[in-house]
Amino acid sequence: MKNISDIIEGYLKGIIEEESMGQIEIKRNEIAEMFQCVPSQINYVINTRFTVDRGYLVESKRGGGGYIRILRVRAHTKADLIEHIIVSLENGASESMTQDIVFRLIDEEVITKREAKLILAALNKKTLAIPLPARDELRARILCAMLLTLKYEKK
Template sequence: MRNVSEIIEQYLKQILQQSPDQAVEIQRNELAEQFQCVPSQINYVISTRFTLEKGYLVESKRGGGGYIRIQKLCLQSHASIIDFIFQTIQDQIDQASSEGLIYRLKDGGHITVREANLMKTAISRETLQIKLPMRDQLRARILKAMLISLLS
């Protein structure tokens, strides 16, 4: 049986797919009521499953008429993929974010499963056994080099 977070994630992904502009605006409290959970559960799902690294742009407006807008980013051109990589990685990147980026590129068909697995192994904290923040900086340099080489 799937947990509530997975059910909420699948629901949001489904309505995003059905949206012509790959975007959806939701009311956090209404969604929490629909799934009979606390609003912080909705926050958790959005902050962990709908990140920039995974290909989503999240915008929220607080207050009485507040909403959360989730938009799926489309990476179609070579230039947009390279821009996305440099925007996401910058000078350093943690392991979770880098794995999210690799997942996004694999899911979009830009890299193979084998390439994704090789990259995850090369940038893992077990492989890069040095202290932070140097580890995140080295991970960023390695990941950028591998992705640019693969996508050029």
Template sequence: MRNISDIIEEHLKRILESAGKDRIDIKRSELAEEFQCVPSQINYVIKTRFTVEKGYIVESKRGGGGYIRIIRIQHQDRAELIDDIIHIINPSISQQAALDVLERLLEEELVTKREARIMLSAINRETLAFQLPLRDEIRARILTAMLTTLKYLNK
């Protein structure tokens, strides 16, 4: 059974995908009312499911006419996307942010599920048994090497 966060995320992504939209403006209170949840639940979904690592920019305007704008980052080509991801992950990346990057690579069809699982096994905290912050730095270097290889394999 899916939880409310999954349902809200799916709803927002469906709106973004409809009619080729690359951005949406929402009112947190209206969305919370629609899903019969507290507004902080909407904040949680936006903060955790619409991150830069996953390919989104979130802007907000407070006040009476306030809104939250979710923008899907669009790239001209795969090489540009990979360069942007490499820029985001360096000099270090947490395990959760790395998982978000792998999810984005899957969504963009840059890797298969099998390749993503292999990449995950190489950058997992159990594999990288180092103390922080060294572990996050090594994870970024390994992921950067894999992405650089992907970039040149796709040409």
């Protein structure tokens, strides 16, 4: 059974995909009212499910006429996407950042769900049982190696 966050995420992603520009402008209170939840639930969904690592840019304007704009960002090619991700890993990668990247790779059809499970299993904190920040640095190095393999294989 899906929770309210999953339902809100699916609704917003559906609207974004329907739009020719790949972006939407929403009012937090209107969406909260539609799903009969508190506005902070909408904030939670946007902050956790529409991140840069997942391929979204979020802008907001506060005040009476305020809005939240969510823009879907797609790379021109799979190789460009992989290169962009590799650059973003220069300072290490937390487990949640890695999950966001993997979800984006699935969404952009760079990897399969099976490959995603393997990557996440290899990079979780139980597998990489060393102290921080070394764990995040090692996770980033392993993920970069995997991505480089995909980049040159998937051309």
